Amino acid sequence: xxxxxxxxxxxxxxxxxxxxxxxxxxxxxxxxxxxxxxxxxxxxxxxxxxxxxxxxxxxxxxxxxxxxxxxxxxxxxxxxxxxxxxxxxxxxxxxxxxxxxxxxxxxxxxxxxxxxxxxxxxxxxxxxxxxxxxxxxxxxxxxxxxxxxxxxxxxxxxxxxxxxxxxxxxxxxxxxxxxxxxxxxxxxxxxxxxxxxxxxxxxxxxxxxxxxxxxxxxxxxxxxxxxxxxxxxxxxxxxxxxxxxxxxxxxxxxxxxxxxxxxxxxxxxxxxxxxxxxxxxxxxxxxxxxxxxxxxxxxxxxxxxxxxxxxxxxxxxxxxxxxxxxxxxxxx
Amino acid sequence: xxxxxxxxxxxxxxxxxxxxxxxxxxxxxxxxxxxxxxxxxxxxxxxxxxxxxxxxxxxxxxxxxxxxxxxxxxxxxxxxxxxxxxxxxxxxxxxxxxxxxxxxxxxxxxxxxxxxxxxxxxxxxxxxxxxxxxxxxxxxxxxxxxxxxxxxxxxxxxxxxxxxxxxxxxxxxxxxxxxxxxxxxxxxxxxxxxxxxxxxxxxxxxxxxxxxxxxxxxxxxxxxxxxxxxxxxxxxxxxxxxxxxxxxxxxxxxxxxxxxxxxxxxxxxxxxxxxxxxxxxxxxxxxxxxxxxxxxxxxxxxxxxxxxxxxxxxxxxxxxxxxxxxxxxxxx
Numbered sequence: 001x002x003x004x005x006x007x008x009x010x011x012x013x014x015x016x017x018x019x020x021x022x023x024x025x026x027x028x029x030x031x032x033x034x035x036x037x038x039x040x041x042x043x044x045x046x047x048x049x050x051x052x053x054x055x056x057x058x059x060x061x062x063x064x065x066x067x068x069x070x071x072x073x074x075x076x077x078x079x080x081x082x083x084x085x086x087x088x089x090x091x092x093x094x095x096x097x098x099x100x101x102x103x104x105x106x107x108x109x110x111x112x113x114x115x116x117x118x119x120x121x122x123x124x125x126x127x128x129x130x131x132x133x134x135x136x137x138x139x140x141x142x143x144x145x146x147x148x149x150x151x152x153x154x155x156x157x158x159x160x161x162x163x164x165x166x167x168x169x170x171x172x173x174x175x176x177x178x179x180x181x182x183x184x185x186x187x188x189x190x191x192x193x194x195x196x197x198x199x200x201x202x203x204x205x206x207x208x209x210x211x212x213x214x215x216x217x218x219x220x221x222x223x224x225x226x227x228x229x230x231x232x233x234x235x236x237x238x239x240x241x242x243x244x245x246x247x248x249x250x251x252x253x254x255x256x257x258x259x260x261x262x263x264x265x266x267x268x269x270x271x272x273x274x275x276x277x278x279x280x281x282x283x284x285x286x287x288x289x290x291x292x293x294x295x296x297x298x299x300x301x302x303x304x305x306x307x308x309x310x311x312x313x314x315x316x317x318x319x320x321x322x323x324x325x326x327x328x329x330x331x332x
Numbered sequence: 333x334x335x336x337x338x339x340x341x342x343x344x345x346x347x348x349x350x351x352x353x354x355x356x357x358x359x360x361x362x363x364x365x366x367x368x369x370x371x372x373x374x375x376x377x378x379x380x381x382x383x384x385x386x387x388x389x390x391x392x393x394x395x396x397x398x399x400x401x402x403x404x405x406x407x408x409x410x411x412x413x414x415x416x417x418x419x420x421x422x423x424x425x426x427x428x429x430x431x432x433x434x435x436x437x438x439x440x441x442x443x444x445x446x447x448x449x450x451x452x453x454x455x456x457x458x459x460x461x462x463x464x465x466x467x468x469x470x471x472x473x474x475x476x477x478x479x480x481x482x483x484x485x486x487x488x489x490x491x492x493x494x495x496x497x498x499x500x501x502x503x504x505x506x507x508x509x510x511x512x513x514x515x516x517x518x519x520x521x522x523x524x525x526x527x528x529x530x531x532x533x534x535x536x537x538x539x540x541x542x543x544x545x546x547x548x549x550x551x552x553x554x555x556x557x558x559x560x561x562x563x564x565x566x567x568x569x570x571x572x573x574x575x576x577x578x579x580x581x582x583x584x585x586x587x588x589x590x591x592x593x594x595x596x597x598x599x600x601x602x603x604x605x606x607x608x609x610x611x612x613x614x615x616x617x618x619x620x621x622x623x624x625x626x627x628x629x630x631x632x633x634x635x636x637x638x639x640x641x642x643x644x645x646x647x648x649x650x651x652x653x654x655x656x657x658x659x660x661x662x663x664x
Contacts, residue, residue, distance in 0.1 A: 149505065270493075274506075
């Protein structure tokens with residue numbers, strides 16, 4: 001149970017209601033993850049959810065589409081839904097073509113997911129990026145309540161962002177809006193997973209930190225590598241490194257905070273954002289001290305930290321499914 | 333006569349029609365500048381203008397408001413207008429309060445221009461920032477035709493920007509959207525006119541260039557200072573410095589191009605912009621070679637220059653008045 005939903009939200013408790021089903025109109029929200037599929041029925045007014053169907057995510061887009069259809073059709077009363085919102089871990093164009101989905105095996109080329117699923121289900125299907133779904137869920141029911149303009153920044157393996165302006169998700173014609181992980185903080189700087197250099201993600205994302213720490217490990221032994229072993233460095237390893245006052249960990253996270261401060265301040269200045277929400281595994285694990293480190297950085301970009309509040313994400317239950325449903329409601 | 337309006341635009345020629353007046357519905361577009369006021373009647377469908385009333389801009393907001401009312405009421409048939417759009421050289425909130433107007437003498441505190449003018453004229457008055465008016469005019473009738481998402485960047489004494497997403501001007505609750513001149517390119521870098529450091533404007537704006545060149549002049553004589561004398565360095569002095577292969581001028585404009593490339597690339601990546609329009613005195617004077625220098629910079633931010641086309645502004649006649657009218661149409 002997630003208490004944020006209850007604290008000062010509506011009487012109904014999104015994500016927690018199992019059965020009986022919703023009485024009024026509902027939209028189906030589906031979260032397609034790298035390992036699992038979750039489908040729920042969402043009340044568009046409150047974000048309250050009923051029904052809960054889970055599936056493993058198979059390999060290859062055509063089998064994934066089969067599993068999505070099955071999961072949706074297993075929801076009690078699915079035929080009465082006003083439509084479907086689907087969040088996917090990839091790039092999505094405005095018309096629902098998923099151009100790439102690197103975290104799902106075998107998904108190597110563009111698939112017209114919205115058209116295909118819509119035709120098989122006989123209802124409108126709106127497809128959105130999973131980070132965007134998280135941003136919309138936070139704006140409607142989480143840490144973004146009360147403001148119409150916000151950027152949600154999720155710091156995990158990579159760094160993703162979702163932008164809401166005037167209460168509406170902004171995605172752009174190519175669906176690339178919010179690619180804050182690939183904003184340049186240091187021209188010619190650290191190599192980024194995308195092939196570029198000096199991008200935010202290379203400094204603040206776990207994959208970038210992992211690469212940099214292992215590079216240093218070749219010269220001198222690193223605690224984070226000892227903790228992670230052969231696997232990737234996890235957020236808990238970083239938290240442990242900070243607790244143990246490990247020099248490299250402290251230095252790397254200071255660089256991460258400085259990079260985030262520069263990019264967030266610049267985005268807030270360019271877009272007049274009153275609030276930026278910070279979430280994702282790294283932020284969740286390091287908590288408020290890391291957010292404070294960002295807000296107090298002397299590298300904070302633009303007009304500075306006075307312009308914008310940095311707040312932690314509420315980490316809503318099933319935010320992906322709830323956000324996907326709300327995006328669908330806006331576009332249906 | 334401005335040929336851009338005619339080249340491949342509508343049959344009617346915005347900005348050129350004097351009399352007789354427009355036949356159909358029209359909106360009054362007013363451009364309040366630091367030295368003059370211009371009021372015109374604008375056809376919302378084509379941007380075609382008729383009537384042309386000019387006034388000197390007096391000092392102090394209450395006298396300015398009197399002059400605005402006079403200029404508008406001198407337009408033939410002004411009572412039939414559907415409303416007024418007014419562009420001002422200052423910060424404007426969403427509800428038409430001009431919070432500051434540094435280029436107009438005596439305008440030292442917030443004035444509710446929209447409410448005040450609206451009450452005196454008996455019609456709706458929409459107030460917008462002049463740079464935003466220029467951006468909207470370019471998007472509707474100039475270099476932005478054909479795309480729904482664009483950023484217009486005007487490089488003059490300072491650096492201003494106007495953002496159009498999904499065909500609509502974005503301004504933010506505080507009216508600060510587009511403050512690209514104060515995006516940080518170099519934390520702790522050159523002092524900016526706003527009191528900050530390392531902002532784009534300090535590298536690419538004429539005032540920043542003027543400050544930096546005069547600082548260098550204290551150590552060694554500078555051609556740009558010889559050309560400008562006691563006055564500020566003008567765009568034509570910069571053009572002359574480049575033509576004369578002056579080392580400092582070339583170095584300063586390379587830094588300006590690099591700073592613009594970093595910020596424009598990052599903005600295009602964050603906002604998925606297919607096109608950025610470049611205008612303002614510096615760009616107008618230096619022309620395509622300067623735009624090419626920006627596009628080809630190795631400091632181009634984010635996903636790089638492949639993501640976005642950089643194009644020169646069309647420099648439309650009376651763009652301020654036309655843009656103000658179009659913004660009014662969208663909000664009336």
